[in-house]
Amino acid sequence: MVVGLYQANCYIMGCDKTNEGVVIDPGDEVLRVVEEISRNGLKIRQILITHGHIDHIGAVKELKDIIKAPVLIHAFDASALNFPPDGHLHDGQKIEVGRYSISAIHTPGHSPGGMCFYAPGAVFTGDTLFAGSIGRTDFTGGNHQQLIEGVINKIFPLGDDVRVYPGHGPATTIGRERLTNPFFRMSQAY
DSSP states (O other), X not given: OEETTTTEEOEEEEOTTTXXXXXXXXXXXXXXXXXXXXXXXXXXXXXXXXXXXXXXXXXXXXXXXXXOOOEEEEGGGGGGSSSOXXXXXXXXXXXXXXXXXXXXXXXXXXXXXXXXXXXXXXXXXETSEETTEEOOOOSTTOXXXXXXXXXXXXXXXXXXXXXXXXSBSOOXXXXXXXXXXXXXXXXXXX
C-alpha cells in the first residue's frame, strides 16, 4: 500500500494457511492499513520497521494500539519511535510468520539501523535499494559506502530472480538492479 504525503510503501504479508501476518513500515493512514488487514482476515504477529524515518514509522504507535502486535526495530533506530519498541532486530534474526520464515538483514547506510526483510522469493528493502536508485545517505547517521557494501554483500547474493519491494516506488528484481542500477553497474566485481 502506498501511504502518506511521502508516498511510502507499507507492506502486509500473510500466510494463507495460518492467516498469520506481519506489517512492514506502517508510515501513515492507519485506518487503511487496518481495513486491509481485516479484509484479508489476518492476525498480525509483528510490526517490522526497516528504519526510523517518519515516513516509515508515522502510524506505528496507532497501529500497535489497535491490533496489539509487537513492534520490532533495530536498536540503532529505536530512538526515532515515541515509545519503547517491543524488541530489537538484529542481522540474521529469523521471524516466523505461519509457515514462512523471514530473515532480518542489517543494511546500514540510509540510517544506522537500516534493515531489509527477506522472505521466500522477495526482499523488502525499505530505503536501502529502489528500482534504479538507492536511499539517500546525506541524513544524520547516513553512510554511502556502508549502503553500497550492504547491497552488494547482503542483498545481491539472494539471487537475481528475487523480487525487490522498496520503501518507495515500484517493485523490481535483484537481477535488474545488479545490471542496470547506476549505483552498481560501474563495477561488475560482484
